[in-house]
Amino acid sequence: RATRREWTALAIIALPCLLYSMDLTVLNLAIPAIIADLHPSSTQVLWMVDIYGFFVAGSLITMGNLGDRFGRRKLLMIGAALFGLASIFAAFATTANMLITARALLGIAGATLAPSTLSLIRNMFHDEVERTRAISIWMVSFSLGGAIGPLVGGVLLQYFWWGSVFLLSLPVMVLLLLSAPKLLPEYRDENAGRIDYI
Numbered sequence: 001r002a003t004r005r006e007w008t009a010l011a012i013i014a015l016p017c018l019l020y021s022m023d024l025t026v027l028n029l030a031i032p033a034i035i036a037d038l039h040p041s042s043t044q045v046l047w048m049v050d051i052y053g054f055f056v057a058g059s060l061i062t063m064g065n066l067g068d069r070f071g072r073r074k075l076l077m078i079g080a081a082l083f084g085l086a087s088i089f090a091a092f093a094t095t096a097n098m099l100i101t102a103r104a105l106l107g108i109a110g111a112t113l114a115p116s117t118l119s120l121i122r123n124m125f126h127d128e129v130e131r132t133r134a135i136s137i138w139m140v141s142f143s144l145g146g147a148i149g150p151l152v153g154g155v156l157l158q159y160f161w162w163g164s165v166f167l168l169s170l171p172v173m174v175l176l177l178l179s180a181p182k183l184l185p186e187y188r189d190e191n192a193g194r195i196d197y198i
Helices: 004-022 028-038 042-070 072-091 096-124 128-159 169-183
Strands: none
Touching: 004 072, 004 096, 004 128, 004 169, 028 042, 028 096, 028 128, 042 072, 042 096, 072 096, 072 169, 096 128
């Protein structure tokens, strides 16, 4: 059965999942301020909002395969570092194209979080009941992130500039990078990419 270490690790990996889904909706309320500051075209505004989701969806399978080959914890940490750096890049973007590029990088980094965290949960929790509970918590973190994104964005915009909606992820990604080597075991699929011939 899982120990306190596994449940603590679950809490650590649920937080970036919450932020990953929050980034799908947190930008919505910031669009008027971004338009006033960066003066994007209508097409650029659409790309700012949608490119994150496009890159997340388009990269999920690839990132899952990379995690199987090179290590799920390793890919999670690389993704968390890239997510933090891309968040800084997005927060301090000075042109519309810079923000679009930053959102694309965030999408690629975000795509590492879902398959890596779910695979780690599968390997950390061997008891069926505990695994079901852990996956339920993981799913709730995704749903909650998407739901509270506009609310959190609105609160931040009330007191700070539009870039603050991206900087929210930095403390969580730093926490993940510091705690992952101690709390998360490494797993990889030794048969990933191999083809068995008859």
